[in-house]
Structures are given as structure tokens and as C-alpha cells.
Amino acid sequence: MAATKIEISGPKSLFSNEFLCNSTTLLISRKRRTVKVRMPVAATAAFTAVQMEAKLIELDSIKVIPETPVKFAVSGQVTVEYDAKEQMKELMFNWWDSSKTAIDAQRVVFLQLVSSDIDPRTGKAKVSKEAILDWSRDLPINADKFVTHEVQFLIDGNFGVPGAILVTNKNSKEFYLKSITLEGFLHFDCQSWVQPEKLHPEKRIFFTNKAYLPNETPMGLRDLREKELRELRGNGEGVRVLSDRIYDYDVYNDLGNPDKGLEFARPDLGGQRLPYPRRCRTGRPSTNLGELKFV
Structure with missing residues (x-):
């Protein structure tokens, strides 16, 4: 296949009239550096570059739909x-008030x-x-002490292994939760x-x-572990009620009743020097008499 000579560098523009008219004379007289390029290959490469640029513009204009x-x-x-x-009682209430309101729902x-x-x-x-x-x-009329109910959880494919369950009781009364089992093998006691x-x-x-162990706790459970520990420890303030799960401690300062008389006063047990019993x-x-000092 015939080859042609193409100028790579020079002070003249490749598209000037002098170059187009006297290209052969300029190339021979000045002895410039040339390369041999096959015309079909050069033409194909130029066409491919144009096609690629058009394809990129087309792809940029397409809106990417996120994968579900x-x-x-x-x-x-x-x-x-x-x-x-x-x-x-709950069954009778639901039967009596068959039209549930939004609050009952x-x-x-x-x-x-x-x-x-x-x-x-x-x-x-x-x-x-x-x-x-x-x-x-589905209230069972004839049931044992414990009843098992079925629930369905919807999770993503990359959810991982469940490590905890959050429970919110919207009822007006407390209930006793014995256990939760997922797919028959993952157990929450x-x-x-x-x-x-x-x-x-x-x-x-x-x-x-x-x-x-603390340093081996999965990253997804660390915040929940710390939160649960804070709720169990309490802050040492307020009056404890029957429904609390707080386990903060105090000295035995309620053994006596000095309001009835000094003979009914009793010293405190426990403290910083002897923390037990507590x-x-x-x-x-x-x-009313406040704290009494015993020698």
C-alpha cells in the first residue's frame, strides 16, 4: 500500500495555502522529519475518535437510575x-367498641x-x-401461660447478622416478653x-x-451497648418507681425511724470506708430530723 508523508512540526500552518500547493517541494528541500502513516488506518482512527466522543456525550446525557x-x-x-x-377484658373491649379509632389502632x-x-x-x-x-x-381463648406469635421483618440483602432488637410498647399496660427467635436459630432470650x-x-x-468483650463488640452494637448500660446505671437522681430497671445503690440509712423518738434511731451501714452492705x-x-450523727 502506498504511503504518504505528513509534516509533524514546522513554523508553517498545516492548513496554509503554501503548504497545500507546494507540500512536496517543502518536504524535500527542508529535509524535515517525517513519518509514514497508512491512510486507511489514520482515517479509521480519526473516525473512531469522533464516534467515541459522540458516544461519551450521549452517555453523559443519559440519567443514571440507581439500582433498587x-x-x-x-x-x-x-x-x-x-x-x-x-x-x-381486651377481647370484650374490642367487641364492645368495634369501631376502632386511630388511637386504638x-x-x-x-x-x-x-x-x-x-x-x-x-x-x-x-x-x-x-x-x-x-x-x-387473634386472642387465644384456650391457651397456655405463654403464647407465640408470628411476625415478619423486611431487611435489605446486605443487612448482615442481626445483633439486637428494639421493642416499642404502644399498649396502655406492660407485657412480659419471654423470647424472640428468628428463622428458628437466632435466639433472643x-x-x-x-x-x-x-x-x-x-x-x-x-x-x-x-x-x-468490649473491644470485640461489633461496630453496629457498640452505641446500643453503651446506651443500655447508662440506662441500667442511672444518674443517682429522682425517686425510683416499680417499673424502673435502674440499679444504683445507696447506704442503709433507713433502718430506724427517728421521727418517733431518738431511741428508734439507727446508725447508717455502708459508706466510702465500708461500702458493704448496701x-x-x-x-x-x-x-424530719434529717441525718443523725452517731459517735
Whole structure:
């Protein structure tokens, strides 16, 4: 195939009239550096570059549709304590007031799974959509002490291993939550009373049976572990009520009753020098005489 000579450098423009008319004379007389290029290859490369540029412009104009994450349904079995008298009252109430209002419709329990992994976009633990547990729709008349209800959790495909469950009690009364089992093998041993949201606005946290050292706790569970520990320790203020789960301690300063007379006063047990024995702090007000000093 014939080859032609193309100028690479020079003071003249490649598109000047002098170059177009006397290109052969200029190339021979000045002895400039030349390269041999096959015309079909050069033409194809130029056409391909134009096509590529047009394709890039076309791709830039196309709106990218984000990929929809895959959702999975996880079945769970929630075991609660069954009180026949209370459930019968609830059944009669629902029958008497068959037209449920919006407030009555919210008298359910919400469950939410928490992953052991964190979401890289938010830096927080991944959570599932809230599952609803409403046992008022299928109240068993002849049932044992504990009844198991089925729930469905909707999670993403990259959710990871669940490490905790958040429970919100929208009912007006407390209920006893015995256990929660996911897909028949992941077990949450709760064994606790869950207070209504109006008394304790914070969601109850239940962890799996797997124990971790502090430095081995998964990233998605660390904040929940610290939060649960703060709620159990308390802040040493306020009056403790029956529904509290706070375990803060105080000295034995309520053994006597000095308001009835000094002979009924008793010294305190415990303190900084001898911290034991100790009792759970109640926050009750002191006696009218206040603290008595014993020698």
C-alpha cells in the first residue's frame, strides 16, 4: 500500500495555502522529519475518535437510575406471657367498641431489627423496617401461660447478622416478653417486662445470647451497648418507681425511724470506708430530723 508523508512540526500552518500547493517541494528541500502513516488506518482512527466522543456525550446525557436494593422477609416467633383474664377484658373491649379509632389502632407492639454492621453512608447501625405485633386480632381463648406469635421483618440483602432488637410498647399496660427467635436459630432470650411507651419513651433493647468483650463488640452494637448500660446505671437522681430497671445503690440509712423518738434511731451501714452492705437506692425523702450523727 502506498504511503504518504505528513509534516509533524514546522513554523508553517498545516492548513496554509503554501503548504497545500507546494507540500512536496517543502518536504524535500527542508529535509524535515517525517513519518509514514497508512491512510486507511489514520482515517479509521480519526473516525473512531469522533464516534467515541459522540458516544461519551450521549452517555453523559443519559440519567443514571440507581439500582433498587433487594429486600428479604425474615420470619420471627415472639413468645409473650398470656394472661387469660386480661386478654378476655381486651377481647370484650374490642367487641364492645368495634369501631376502632386511630388511637386504638396504635395499641400494638413495634419490633425492629438492628444489624451488627454499620451503614457506610450514615456511620450508624443498619435497621430494618418496623414489624407490627398485634395479638388483639387473634386472642387465644384456650391457651397456655405463654403464647407465640408470628411476625415478619423486611431487611435489605446486605443487612448482615442481626445483633439486637428494639421493642416499642404502644399498649396502655406492660407485657412480659419471654423470647424472640428468628428463622428458628437466632435466639433472643428477653425474660423481661416491657413498659408502655407513655411511661418509658425509650425503646427497649434486647441483644442476642452471644457475649462480647468490649473491644470485640461489633461496630453496629457498640452505641446500643453503651446506651443500655447508662440506662441500667442511672444518674443517682429522682425517686425510683416499680417499673424502673435502674440499679444504683445507696447506704442503709433507713433502718430506724427517728421521727418517733431518738431511741428508734439507727446508725447508717455502708459508706466510702465500708461500702458493704448496701441497698438499691429509692430516692425517698429523708426524715424530719434529717441525718443523725452517731459517735
